[in-house]
Amino acid sequence: xxxxxxxxxxxxxxxxxxxxxxxxxxxxxxxxxxxxxxxxxxxxxxxxxxxxxxxxxxxxxxxxxxxxxxxxxxxxxxxxxxxxxxxxxxxxxxxxxxxxxxxxxxxxxxxxxxxxxxxxxxxxxxxxxxxxxxxxxxxxxxxxxxxxxxxxxxxxxxxxxxxxxxxxxxxxxxxxxxxxxxxxxxxxxxxxxxxxxxxxxxxxxxxxxxxxxxxxxxxxxxxxxxxxxxxxxxxxxxxxxxxxxxxxxxxxxxxxxxxxxxxxxxx
Amino acid sequence: xxxxxxxxxxxxxxxxxxxxxxxxxxxxxxxxxxxxxxxxxxxxxxxxxxxxxxxxxxxxxxxxxxxxxxxxxxxxxxxxxxxxxxxxxxxxxxxxxxxxxxxxxxxxxxxxxxxxxxxxxxxxxxxxxxxxxxxxxxxxxxxxxxxxxxxxxxxxxxxxxxxxxxxxxxxxxxxxxxxxxxxxxxxxxxxxxxxxxxxxxxxxxxxxxxxxxxxxxxxxxxxxxxxxxxxxxxxx
Numbered sequence: 001x002x003x004x005x006x007x008x009x010x011x012x013x014x015x016x017x018x019x020x021x022x023x024x025x026x027x028x029x030x031x032x033x034x035x036x037x038x039x040x041x042x043x044x045x046x047x048x049x050x051x052x053x054x055x056x057x058x059x060x061x062x063x064x065x066x067x068x069x070x071x072x073x074x075x076x077x078x079x080x081x082x083x084x085x086x087x088x089x090x091x092x093x094x095x096x097x098x099x100x101x102x103x104x105x106x107x108x109x110x111x112x113x114x115x116x117x118x119x120x121x122x123x124x125x126x127x128x129x130x131x132x133x134x135x136x137x138x139x140x141x142x143x144x145x146x147x148x149x150x151x152x153x154x155x156x157x158x159x160x161x162x163x164x165x166x167x168x169x170x171x172x173x174x175x176x177x178x179x180x181x182x183x184x185x186x187x188x189x190x191x192x193x194x195x196x197x198x199x200x201x202x203x204x205x206x207x208x209x210x211x212x213x214x215x216x217x218x219x220x221x222x223x224x225x226x227x228x229x230x231x232x233x234x235x236x237x238x239x240x241x242x243x244x245x246x247x248x249x250x251x252x253x254x255x256x257x258x259x260x261x262x263x264x265x266x267x
Numbered sequence: 268x269x270x271x272x273x274x275x276x277x278x279x280x281x282x283x284x285x286x287x288x289x290x291x292x293x294x295x296x297x298x299x300x301x302x303x304x305x306x307x308x309x310x311x312x313x314x315x316x317x318x319x320x321x322x323x324x325x326x327x328x329x330x331x332x333x334x335x336x337x338x339x340x341x342x343x344x345x346x347x348x349x350x351x352x353x354x355x356x357x358x359x360x361x362x363x364x365x366x367x368x369x370x371x372x373x374x375x376x377x378x379x380x381x382x383x384x385x386x387x388x389x390x391x392x393x394x395x396x397x398x399x400x401x402x403x404x405x406x407x408x409x410x411x412x413x414x415x416x417x418x419x420x421x422x423x424x425x426x427x428x429x430x431x432x433x434x435x436x437x438x439x440x441x442x443x444x445x446x447x448x449x450x451x452x453x454x455x456x457x458x459x460x461x462x463x464x465x466x467x468x469x470x471x472x473x474x475x476x477x478x479x480x481x482x483x484x485x486x487x488x489x490x491x492x493x494x495x496x497x498x499x500x501x502x503x
Contacts, residue, residue, distance in 0.1 A: 095461035102462045109474030165440040168427065172436065175428035182424045182443065183475035189447035190465040190476070194455060202367065203452040204445055229438050230382045238377035244370035249441040250448075 062255065064174055065123040067167045070255065071181070072114040074163055076128040077262060078156050079107040084133065085153075088143040096146065096198060100153070103191045110184055117177065130267040138216050138264075150199050155217040157192035158205065159253065159261050162220075164188060166252035189250070204247040219261050223251050321390050325500035328387040330429050333481055333501060334439065335379035336393060337422055340488060341415050342376040343395045345369035348412070351402030364452050368412070371449070375442055382438075394493040409457040416450035417469055417477065418487055419443075424478040429502040447476065 062070065082104035085091055092100050115125040133142050133152065141148045164185035171178040193203030201211040208224040210217055225246050227234045235245050253261075323332040345368050348354050354365055383389035401407040423443035430436045451464035460466070469477055479487075481498050489496070 098461040099464075102465060106465065106470060106474040109472065113473045113475070161444045165437070165444065168436050168440045169433040172430075172433060178428050179424060179478050180475060182427045182440070183478055185440070186420050186424055186443055186447035186476040187465060187470055187474055189444035190451035190470075192444075193448035193451035194464040197452060197455065202363070203448045204367065204371070229378065229441065230385075230434055232378065232382050232385065234374060234378045237381035238374050240370045240374040240377070244367065245374045247367065248371035248374040248445055250444040251441060252437060 062167070062170050064171055064177055065118060065121050067170045067181075068114055068118045068121070068177070069123075069126040070258075071164065071167065071184070072111065072118065072125055073129065074160055074258070074262060075107055075110040075114060077131060077265060078160065079104070079111050080128070080131055081133055081152070081156060082107055084143060085149050088149075091143055091146055091149060096150070099194055099198065103153075103157075103195075106187055106191070110187075113180070113184075117180065131265050132267045133265055135216060135264045138214070147199075150195060151212040151214055151217075154192065154195045154199060154201070155212050155214070155220045155261075157188055157195055159220050159258060160188040161185065161192055161250055162253035163258040165250060166254055166258065168252075202247070205250065206243050207246050216264065219257060222257070223253075226251050320495040320497055321393065322497040322499075323390060323501060324387065326502065327430055327432050327435050328383065329498070329501045330426050330481075331379060331383050331435060332390045333426065333485075333498065334423065334442070335376065335383060335389060336492075336496060337419055337484070337488065338372055338376040338379055339393050340395060340491060341372040341419060342369070343393075344397065344400075344411065344415060344491075345372055347397060347400075347402055348408055351408065353403055353405045353408045357405070361456055364456065365412075368449055368453075371445060393496075395491055396493045397491060399490065409453060412453045413450070413457050414487075416446055416453050418479070418484060419446040420450050420469075421477040421479040422481070422484040424476060425480050425484070429481075 082100055085100060086097070086104055118125040134140050139148055139152055142152055143149065164181055168178065168181065168185075171181055196211065197203050199211070205221060205224045208221045210221045212220070226249070227242065227245050229249065234249070235242050238245065240248075321336075323329045323336065345365065348365055349369055354362065357365065380389050400411050420443060423439050423446060427436055427439055427443075430439065450469070454463040454466075454469075457463065465476075481501050485496055485498055
């Protein structure tokens, strides 16, 4: 049910995107960075015939605006999560509170940045879904228990890293946007490392080990044990042991896998 | 002094710097000829060794060799860190981090050498200069580690757009986030501050990490690398 809502929202986006494609996408992209808003004015027939029901999850490769709206949805989730955590009475204190406050600041900045970037492509940024950070009761204490809050934070950050990584190739058509996405991606990785270390985990992921303590987060780490890159088994070309080799690479997540995870937290 | 036939021949040095030096001595090439010779290099995807200089090559291979060069620098650094007095007396947490980082960077280095070699020519081993680093000093080691990790993050962030092959971009993405995880951990233990991992030194008001061009990165890295690196073939 939750996922259906999410998909419906993305369908609306896909409709908007088709209009966007129909206009001057190339021209609009070239305006990125100059914060020039573009309004769709011309409709071309070819793309208009495309099925508007195409949802993010069903397309193997997304347009740049779709990717940014997908990223924006994840940033909404993170930004609201941290804002609520900082607002929760007695949840966060001391160093942990300072760390979370900085992360919160970054996620809110990402929301604003992505909304602005999407606008500069002549597209409408998607609005925030409504979230349920207890994931239907799985994390009942998320805003009462610091350990639960940090475990969910770890899951979000490690997911965020994998989500951006999975979209990079969809952004190759626009160097400025790709670079900006990579600049967000590495900030998410810094967050992930810090949250993991506060919780007593290594800052990096060994194999596909889920150190959140929540089985619900297993999907966040699925596939992380991969050691084959560019067709090379990275364990066979080095004397470094396999655990360390898996730690040395983070793996991308597909759009569908990210939506499945995020969907747990969307009303 | 000059050996004209060298202008058209590509010499890929072996991995032993001493034998490379021996070869160079034998070939009679001097530093003065370097600039002249480099202008004679053919424009192709393969890296070229001219006297003591390494050419990264062009196109995607050039970008991969650029990443390989940086991984070599990091791997060589952590290998020496593990031999130093600071590491010997470091806390258990610090030792774990440095041990992991040494392994990760060596894994990256070995991977790039194998992956590049399977499609083109990987650059040879670079000679590094760590004379400015005191491996017995916690401050010196962690400050340098922080510089290298932040530099690595900014280098991959800036290099992504230079790649044409999506598979290469994916691999760069797999590595850069681990470099960022490193950077955060090193920054954290280096300063002890709860915000050092991603403070305003490395994350701007838009929440964006640093991105640097190869020219900017190599300029900063050159203080630690003896082998001259010619990056002129890299995509802009």
